[in-house]
Amino acid sequence: MPDGTYDVIVIGAGSTGENVAARAVQGGLSAVIVESGLVGGDCSHWACIPSKALLRPPEALRAAQQVDGARQAVAGKVDAKAVQARRDTWADHDDQGQAEWLASVPVDLVRGHARVSGTRQVSVTGTDGQSTTLTARHAVAVCTGSEPAVPDVDGFDQVQPWTSREATTASEIPRRLVVLGGGVAASEMASAYSDLGSNVTIIERGPRLLGRFEPFAGDGLADSFTDRGIDVRTTTSVTAAERDE
Structure with a gap:
């Protein structure tokens, strides 16, 4: 060199x-x-590209289910393994x-x-x-970017939490997933993993999701998440964590 x-x-x-x-x-x-x-x-490798690759198949399915003619032809749920395989071709x-x-x-x-x-x-x-x-x-x-900030929460050293990197590259779908934070990355992963079969709870210490955007955006997203079965908890702080094996 x-x-x-x-x-x-x-x-x-x-x-x-x-x-x-x-x-x-x-x-x-x-x-x-x-x-x-x-x-x-x-x-390219852990954020924008793989996250959108995870989000696109469920979005396409929901869009088809909202259109007469297509709705009648669509049956079943997304194939999580196929979605992950598609992600891996992009990232x-x-x-x-x-x-x-x-x-x-x-x-x-x-x-x-x-x-x-x-x-x-x-x-x-x-x-x-x-x-x-x-x-x-x-x-x-x-131009070195940033790294995820892991909260100083009692028990976090034992539960081995994911950061956004693990979330976008995981090969298994957890039965339950708790997402801390209500920003863009957190909301994307809550949406993706809910669609892929996880029971998802998203926790935001502020009054709404997407706190840096106009209030209607976060409120609309929370309503959509609730309709899809995602447990949305705002104005909520995490004080301790443990893994239920």
Whole structure:
């Protein structure tokens, strides 16, 4: 992994980092991306793509059930295993295609763990353990995304809770699922797993689901969830957790 100087260094090859690097190149600058995991980041491999792949089959079934002519032809429920298999075709955790796209832009890709070590300077420890230093003429863009925040709740260390990553990649459908939080990711997983056969409870400490959106959105979603058999509990905090085996 040779030392190099670029106009822009981007740390993180998720959707934001990819776009920053591509826009820099489109503007006539040179760019490199440093990524310690998969090119494409959470959106491609653990979030946007797999979650929508889980949601689409049940949505298609519900849409058909609401149309005369189609309703009469539709019988049964979604096949959970088939839905998961379809998800895996969309999110197979192979980033070769996206790495090839970066090369076509062209954006250089350095695989390893990055650390800002000076003014417009980044030290990278590669997957082979070797270290190198990259220097930016103009800017270093930190696009590392975020990680799920696990609440400090008594018993959580024993119940082995899922984060969004486990929820979008699970191979089994739990009999019961409690979803903490009422944001977009939580609501998507509550919807998906309810459709796939889980008995779902969603708990939100605020007054409504989708608290960052207009009130009618959260209220409408809660009504829809209730109609579908999802137990919606707002203005509720979790004080302890235990797994019922």
